[in-house]
Amino acid sequence: MxxxxxxxxxxxxxxxxxxxxxxxxxxxxxxxxxxxxxxxxxxxxxxxxxxxxxxxxxxxxxxxxxxxxxxxxxxxxxxxxxxxxxxxxxxxxxxxxxxxxxxxxxxxxxxxxxxxxxxxxxxxxxxxxxxxxxxxxxxxxxxxxxxxxxxxxxxxxxxxxxxxxxxxxxxxxxxxxxxxxxxxxxxxxxxxxxxxxxxxxxxxxxxxxxxxxxxxxxxxxxxxxxxxxxAGRGLPLAAPDGAPPGEALAGVLGRTRAALLHALSDGPRTTTDLARRLGVSNATASSHTQALRTAGLLTTTRTGRSVHHERTPLGTLLIS
Known part of the structure; x- marks a missing residue:
């Protein structure tokens, strides 16, 4: 004991x-x-x-x-x-x-x-x-x-x-x-x-x-x-097959949502800015931000006609 x-x-x-x-x-x-x-x-x-x-x-x-x-x-x-x-x-x-x-x-x-x-x-x-x-x-x-x-x-x-x-x-x-x-x-x-x-x-x-x-x-x-x-999986660790660091997060969230969290590394961004950086439509970016907000990984603030998204501490922790 x-x-x-x-x-x-x-x-x-x-x-x-x-x-x-x-x-x-x-x-x-x-x-x-x-x-x-x-x-x-x-x-x-x-x-x-x-x-x-x-x-x-x-x-x-x-x-x-x-x-x-x-x-x-x-x-x-x-x-x-x-x-x-x-x-x-x-x-x-x-x-x-x-x-x-x-x-x-x-x-x-x-x-x-x-x-x-x-x-x-x-x-x-x-x-x-x-x-x-x-x-x-x-x-x-x-x-x-x-x-x-x-x-x-x-x-x-x-x-x-x-x-x-x-x-x-x-x-x-x-x-x-x-x-x-x-x-x-x-x-x-x-x-x-x-x-x-x-x-x-x-x-x-x-x-x-x-x-x-x-x-x-x-x-x-x-x-x-x-x-x-x-801790972990209880199995011997094997080197990823060419997967870059952070690939495991993409496997859980999906590549676009993982990329969206990374895009917020420099601070809050608007939906339009995120859509442009990710190469998707505004509607798609909005759908992803809603899913991440529901999961507690980002927050959304509206100022006038602008909507800004920012990572929560949990979202930052997942990609740090």
Missing amino acids: LRVHFTAEDFARVRFAPRPSPVAELHAALTMLGAPHEELLFGRWRGRLLRALPGAAGPLADLVPGGSPPSFLDVLGETREEGFALLRETRPELVRSELERVYAGRAAAPPWLRGLHEGDAGAWRVLERAQRAAYETVLAPVWPLVQDLHRAEFTRHALAVAERGLGAALAERVPGSRLRDGVWEWPGATAVRREVRLGGRGLVLLPTFHWRGGPLVQDPPGRPVVLALP
């Missing part, structure tokens, strides 16, 4: 990661690569990626000799560069203690890891090169899909909080969990009972679309606790 203890201050500091985190998602995918379960669904995915991983990514395997990675790898960051920078800023004492933990009772660590233990700049460059190589093979081909899935999860959570409150939204994130007396309880989430105390640091909910096991808890000292929660 996992038990997350909230203070009153923590409830005001619960947030949903606004965008997927490349480094965190990469580590979830690499953890899934080494996991033995769900062979039927993930066996071919693992085999394909393991064959494709370049030699430069090899040092990453040295970090998980027993299948449990060091916690200093758990960083956020909305871009790869930001994530790598946060990783490089890890306190030296945490790097040393975590490397000693994962290698306790095992054979001597490889030379580059001993260098990382000592804070050697060259060892950090080895780690960064390995992560970049792994990212290009494992994550880059499916990153547009990860972004689309994250937007869908963000929207679902935001609507749940608005309609039913934070407590209900948290329980919905993890079926079978419950929030009572300031403790979020997840029966069966871990093999042994684990207590996580936020202590005013707050909580970040981060969906991950590769890891299919229990929650991945990032509990760095002095920082918000991050819970990486399995």
